[in-house]
Amino acid sequence: MLNFNYCxxxxxxxxxxxxxxxxxxxxxxxxxxxxxYGMNSIKKTGLYDKIIKSxxxxxxxxxxxxxxxxxxxxxxxxxxxxICRKKNxxxxxxxxxxSVIDSAKAIAVGAALPEKENIxxxxxxxxxxxxxxxxxxxxxxxxxxxxxxxxxxxITNEDGYYKRSIGTSAFIPKFSIxxxxxxxxxxAYQTACGCSDIISHLMERYFTQxxxxxxxxxxxxxxxxxxxxxxxxxxxxxxxYNSRAEIMWAGTLAHNGLLNTGRIGDWASHxxxxxxxxxxxxxxxxxxxxxxxxxxxxVYKENIDKFLQFAQRVxxxxxxxxxxxxxxxxxxxxxxxxxxxxxPTRLSHVNxxxxxxxxxxxxxxxxxxxxxxxxxxxxxxxxxxxxxxx
Amino acid sequence: MLNFNYCxxxxxxxxxxxxxxxxxxxxxxxxxxxxxYGMNSIKKTGLYDKIIKSxxxxxxxxxxxxxxxxxxxxxxxxxxxxICRKKNxxxxxxxxxxSVIDSAKAIAVGAALPEKENIxxxxxxxxxxxxxxxxxxxxxxxxxxxxxxxxxxxITNEDGYYKRSIGTSAFIPKFSIxxxxxxxxxxAYQTACGCSDIISHLMERYFTQxxxxxxxxxxxxxxxxxxxxxxxxxxxxxxxYNSRAEIMWAGTLAHNGLLNTGRIGDWASHxxxxxxxxxxxxxxxxxxxxxxxxxxxxVYKENIDKFLQFAQRVxxxxxxxxxxxxxxxxxxxxxxxxxxxxxPTRLSHVNxxxxxxxxxxxxxxxxxxxxxxxxxxxxxxxxxxxxxxx
Numbered sequence: 001m002l003n004f005n006y007c008x009x010x011x012x013x014x015x016x017x018x019x020x021x022x023x024x025x026x027x028x029x030x031x032x033x034x035x036x037y038g039m040n041s042i043k044k045t046g047l048y049d050k051i052i053k054s055x056x057x058x059x060x061x062x063x064x065x066x067x068x069x070x071x072x073x074x075x076x077x078x079x080x081x082x083i084c085r086k087k088n089x090x091x092x093x094x095x096x097x098x099s100v101i102d103s104a105k106a107i108a109v110g111a112a113l114p115e116k117e118n119i120x121x122x123x124x125x126x127x128x129x130x131x132x133x134x135x136x137x138x139x140x141x142x143x144x145x146x147x148x149x150x151x152x153x154x155i156t157n158e159d160g161y162y163k164r165s166i167g168t169s170a171f172i173p174k175f176s177i178x179x180x181x182x183x184x185x186x187x188a189y190q191t192a193c194g195c196s197d198i199i200s201h202l203m204e205r206y207f208t209q210x211x212x213x214x215x216x217x218x219x220x221x222x223x224x225x226x227x228x229x230x231x232x233x234x235x236x237x238x239x240x241y242n243s244r245a246e247i248m249w250a251g252t253l254a255h256n257g258l259l260n261t262g263r264i265g266d267w268a269s270h271x272x273x274x275x276x277x278x279x280x281x282x283x284x285x286x287x288x289x290x291x292x293x294x295x296x297x298x299v300y301k302e303n304i305d306k307f308l309q310f311a312q313r314v315x316x317x318x319x320x321x322x323x324x325x326x327x328x329x330x331x332x333x334x335x336x337x338x339x340x341x342x343x344p345t346r347l348s349h350v351n352x353x354x355x356x357x358x359x360x361x362x363x364x365x366x367x368x369x370x371x372x373x374x375x376x377x378x379x380x381x382x383x384x385x386x387x388x389x390x
Numbered sequence: 391m392l393n394f395n396y397c398x399x400x401x402x403x404x405x406x407x408x409x410x411x412x413x414x415x416x417x418x419x420x421x422x423x424x425x426x427y428g429m430n431s432i433k434k435t436g437l438y439d440k441i442i443k444s445x446x447x448x449x450x451x452x453x454x455x456x457x458x459x460x461x462x463x464x465x466x467x468x469x470x471x472x473i474c475r476k477k478n479x480x481x482x483x484x485x486x487x488x489s490v491i492d493s494a495k496a497i498a499v500g501a502a503l504p505e506k507e508n509i510x511x512x513x514x515x516x517x518x519x520x521x522x523x524x525x526x527x528x529x530x531x532x533x534x535x536x537x538x539x540x541x542x543x544x545i546t547n548e549d550g551y552y553k554r555s556i557g558t559s560a561f562i563p564k565f566s567i568x569x570x571x572x573x574x575x576x577x578a579y580q581t582a583c584g585c586s587d588i589i590s591h592l593m594e595r596y597f598t599q600x601x602x603x604x605x606x607x608x609x610x611x612x613x614x615x616x617x618x619x620x621x622x623x624x625x626x627x628x629x630x631y632n633s634r635a636e637i638m639w640a641g642t643l644a645h646n647g648l649l650n651t652g653r654i655g656d657w658a659s660h661x662x663x664x665x666x667x668x669x670x671x672x673x674x675x676x677x678x679x680x681x682x683x684x685x686x687x688x689v690y691k692e693n694i695d696k697f698l699q700f701a702q703r704v705x706x707x708x709x710x711x712x713x714x715x716x717x718x719x720x721x722x723x724x725x726x727x728x729x730x731x732x733x734p735t736r737l738s739h740v741n742x743x744x745x746x747x748x749x750x751x752x753x754x755x756x757x758x759x760x761x762x763x764x765x766x767x768x769x770x771x772x773x774x775x776x777x778x779x780x
Contacts, residue, residue, distance in 0.1 A: 001635045003405025008398075014651070015393025212632035214620065215640050218612035226605040242602035245391045249651065250605050258648075261404070261639065 001212050001262035008256050010149035011175040014249065016241075018179045019047065019139050022093070023054035025175045029135040030090020032061045034083060036104045037095045038068045042141065045185050051095055051139060063087050068096065071277060071284075072103035074120055074157045080107030081119065084134060091135040091174070098145025098154075098197075098284075101138055105153040105171045108133040112170075120157055123164040124367055130168040138176040143183060143248040144194035144285060146201055146255020148176035156278055162363065163278035178252065180244035188235055192341040193285025195231035195247060199224060200288040201254040205265045207299075207306060207374045213263050220259050221313045226250050228314075228337055235341060268372025269295045272382055275360035282350050289343040290350070293335055294389035299375040300327050347389045357386045391602050391652035398646050400539035401565040404639065406631075408569045409437065409529050412483070413444035415565045419525040420480020422451045424473060426494045427485045428458045432531065435575050441485055441529060453477050458486065461667060461674075462493035464510055464547045470497030471509065474524060481525040481564070487584075488535025488544075488674075491528055495543040495561045498523040502560075510547055513554040514757055520558040528566040533573060533638040534584030534675060536591055536645020538566035546668055552753065553668035555660075568642065570634035578625055582731040583675025585621035585637060589614060590678040591644040594660060597689075597696060597764045598653045610649050611703045616640050618704075618727055625731060658762025659685045662772055665750035672740050679733040680740070683725055684779035689765040690717050737779045747776045 013025065026033055033055060042048040055062055065080050083089065084107060094104035110119035112132040122128045138148045147153070151172055154165040183191070206220045227250050233243035253259065272295070273287040300307045304323050311317040311330035319326040335345050344350045361382040370376040377385070403415065416423055423445060432438045445452055455470050473479065474497060484494035500509035502522040512518045528538045537543070541562055544555040573581070596610045617640050623633035643649065662685070663677040690697045694713050701707040701720035709716040725735050734740045751772040760766040767775070 001405075001632065001639075003408065005401070005403050007401040011395070011397040013395050015391075018393065212635070214632075214636045215613065215616040215643070218616055219609055222608035222612040223605065226608055230604065242391065242604075245602070245652070246604050249391075253605070253648075258643075262635070 002210055002264070004261045006257060006261050007169070008149060008172060008258070010172050010256070012149065012178060012252065013175060014178045016179060016181055018177050019050055019182065020054055022051050022137075022139055022177060023056070023058035023060065025177065026055060026091060026093055026137050027058040027060060029137065029174055031059075032087060032090045033063070034080065034087070034089045034092045034107070035062050035064045035095065036068065036080065036092055036100055036107070037066050038097075038100050039066070042095055045182070047095065047139070047141065047182060051093075055093075063089065068100045068103045070099050071156050071163065072099045072106075072154075074155055074159075076103055077106040077110060077119060077155060080104075081110040084111035085115070089134060091137055093137045093139070094173075095139045095141065097140070097142030098147040101140075101145070101147040101173070102153045102155060104136055104138075105133070105147070106155050108136050109168070109170060123155060123157070123166050124162075126166070130166065130170055133170040136171070136173040138173045140176060140178050140248070141182050142186060142190065142194055143251035144197040146198070146251055148173060148178065149252050149256040151257060152255075154274065161278050162366070163274040165274075176252070178248050180241055180248045183244050183248065184239045186238070188238070189283070189342060191234055191238070192231065192343050193283040194251065195227050195341060196285035196289045196338065196343055198227050198247070198251045198254045200269060200285075200292055202227070202259065203292065204267050204270060205260050205263060206310065207266050208263045209303060209374060210263045216259055216261060216263055217309070221310070223250050223254055223259065224314050231341055264373050266372050266374040268374070268377050271364055271368075271371045272360075272385060275364045276352070278363070279356060279360060280350070280352055282352070286344050286350065289338040289345055290347055290389050291385070293331060293338075293345055294385045296331055297388050298381070298385045299372075302375045347386070354387065354390060357383055360386065392600055392654070394651045396647060396651050397559070398539060398562060398648070400562050400646070402539065402568065402642065403565060404568045406569060406571055408567050409440055409572065410444055412441050412527075412529055412567060413446070413448035413450065415567065416445060416481060416483055416527050417448040417450060419527065419564055421449075422477055422480045423453070424470065424477070424479045424482045424497070425452050425454045425485065426458065426470065426482055426490055426497070427456050428487075428490050429456070432485055435572070437485065437529070437531065437572060441483075445483075453479065458490045458493045460489050461546050461553065462489045462496075462544075464545055464549075466493055467496040467500060467509060467545060470494070471500040474501035475505070479524060481527055483527045483529070484563075485529045485531065487530070487532030488537040491530075491535070491537040491563070492543045492545060494526055495523070495537070496545050498526050499558070499560060513545060513547070513556050514552075516556070520556065520560055523558075523560040526561070526563040528563045530566060530568050530638070531572050532576060532580065532584055533641035534587040536588070536641055538563060538568065539642050539646040541647060542645075544664065551668050552756065553664040555664075566642070568638050570631055570638045573634050573638060574629045576628070578628070579732060580673070581624055581628070582621070582733050583673040584641065585617050585731060586675035586679045586728065586733055588617050588637070588641045588644045590659060590675075590682055592617070592649065593682065594657050595650050595653060595655045596700065597656050599693060599764060600653045603653050606649055606651060606653055607699070611700070613640050613644055613649070614704050621731055654763050656762050656764040658764070658767050661754055661761045662750075662775060665754045666742070668753070669746060669750065670740070670742055672742070676734050676740065679728040679735055680737055680779050681775065683721060683728075683735055684775045686721055687778050688771070688775045689762075692765045737776070744777065744780060747773055750776065
């Protein structure tokens with residue numbers, strides 16, 4: 001186990017009807033609120049009206065910035081920064097999933113920068129440190145990215161379609177309201193993609209070369225099993241509170257830093273996937289189900305025992321004949337689960353061919369020495385993983 | 391799963407040599423430090439000198455209050471409150487285990503009360519709410535109580551030897567420094583008692599009547615397995631960093647509120663044990679190994695399936711013949727583990743007879759409607775559990 005520092009100050013308010021308390025929590029951080037959200041779905045479900053009512057109950061001054069799309073873009077972030085500066089915003093309230101929250105995070109940091117500085121420079125140059133942000137509050141609608149209490153933020157720059165992430169504790173929202181009932185109306189595919197993203201956050205942490213991480217290994221296995229089981233339940237019965245609640249809380253814990261304590265995560269699958277969904281119109285979670293399987297096939301020999309532990313503890317696979325066979329049985333089990341969830345497991349399932357592999361591999365390497373930590377990957381490795389994913 | 395609010399702002403600094411940074415973290419909260427510790431062990435091990443050096447490096451004004459004994463007492467708390475008021479202390483630095491930290495917590499709250507108010511009243515009357523405390527920092531020497539990031543505090547009033555606990559988020563230390571190396575010198579029995587306390591914190595949470603708590607069930611099982619295995623390793627090789635680290639981090643996570651999210655804990659074993667160690671000279675962890683086994687025997691029929699899940703997932707016990715048999719096999723497995731750790735599992739092992747059972751049961755019921763939540767226990771039930779423990 002490596003030395004670590006763990007501190008996550010997000011106030012999680014979890015449970016039925018809690019969105020009705022949005023005003024109470026928001027008012028703790030000031031009067032001028034930037035209400036940030038996506039397209040029209042929160043209006044259709046009635047969530048928008050509940051939030052407005054609750055904010056009005058506390059006499060808050062609301063400015064709206066809507067229209068955040070999946071894979072949030074820099075132009076929207078810059079628009080938000082302008083509004084925050086002009087209106088002297090106290091708190092950005094993000095109502096949505098990871099895209100809206102990440103957009104809010106980038107705005108919150110950008111608005112706290114000196115005017116001459118450009119937020120994008122921080123995404124491209126990891127040596128530039130971020131220390132300040134204006135307050136962020138969240139009402140979560142999609143359990144997936146864990147952005148509701150994470151230190152990370154992913155933004156796409158339309159100029160070249162670079163998708164890049166940065167991390168700082170300044171990004172951690174002051175509060176996040178999580179009501180599983182809000183997720184009842186999520187389409188099955190979005191539910192599945194969310195589960196895939198959560199599983200990936202857990203696996204990216206699990207597959208580390210750091211030894212003696214027994215407790216966090218077991219906590220991650222526990223979380224993965226919970227999502228595997230409850231993901232299936234939620235697809236079968238979308239209005240089942242219990243499974244929706246398990247997925248929602250697991251999604252937060254998968255990415256709030258706790259399960260990374262004393263370890264170094266991998267993140268190659270995420271980085272390679274970012275190039276996929278940066279270019280093609282594919283959901284992040286769907287890209288992850290494809291890339292994760294290919295990544296396992298490419299890297300498992302780097303530490304086969306870690307994959308065997310995973311196979312045994314998560315999928316109850318015994319090693320009867322040989323180790324390789326057990327690993328392949330595990331890959332089949334995971335692939336089966338993705339398929340049952342309605343997720344693609346091959347690039348061909350989403351009509352992506354090899355024509356832009358070089359472009360993606362090249363972009364994944366921009367401003368990076370290598371991708372991934374379990375096995376350090378370079379241009380040629382990324383091409384091979386993409387080929388395995390065909 | 392019940393609605394919940396989870397927020398733990400403790401900054402955990404974990405790993406080798408981190409105690410050498412005590413001054414840096416303490417100085418963030420002011421200049422005037424009350425250094426609070428127990429007897430001479432931190433001087434013998436050299437920890438005291440390291441802490442003093444680090445505090446001096448940051449030119450902090452140190453006032454010392456030492457002499458905290460196991461089962462910390464109200465008279466020491468009152469002494470500390472006086473010092474804090476007279477010297478206008480900014481932060482109490484607790485260097486020790488749960489007793490020292492709990493003493494520091496009670497001092498921190500007491501010093502923030504109006505002068506005419508008595509801290510003990512808050513322990514006896516749960517309707518009185520605590521909102522303020524002066525800052526608390528911790529250097530942990532014994533992984534056991536989880537007090538280093540918990541909301542709780544247990545103090546014994548020598549006037550009648552009442553041992554009582556209270557909880558408030560104001561008790562959460564601003565920072566806690568956890569270096570597993572510091573625990574190398576713990577005697578085997580103290581290591582075992584610490585593990586017993588951690589296991590109990592996990593079991594008190596696990597055995598709930600709240601349904602659909604899949605994720606937290608699994609996280610608790612993962613934590614218990616980690617302590618069962620690594621406890622044995624640490625006893626065999628006291629200077630094994632890896633097992634010491636697993637125990638130390640598990641001890642914190644067992645009691646930082648996370649594993650209680652959406653559930654209602656039981657706490658009967660803890661409350662009954664408090665009366666034991668409040669009267670007899672017995673370590674809390676040793677009292678818990680005795681009481682926990684008796685408690686299981688007395689209550690398992692209230693929800694046998696929960697105990698079967700525990701038996702299967704934690705001890706890999708299959709239900710072959712009947713459910714009762716599987717539960718008793720689990721009790722034997724747990725008893726075996728306690729015995730292998732050198733812990734008592736019967737009152738007779740620590741020379742306690744039934745002569746003061748009524749006194750203990752009566753005291754456990756003072757100012758309480760019932761004890762425990764898995765099964766609500768009253769005077770007669772407590773007597774029966776103590777008899778089962780003979």
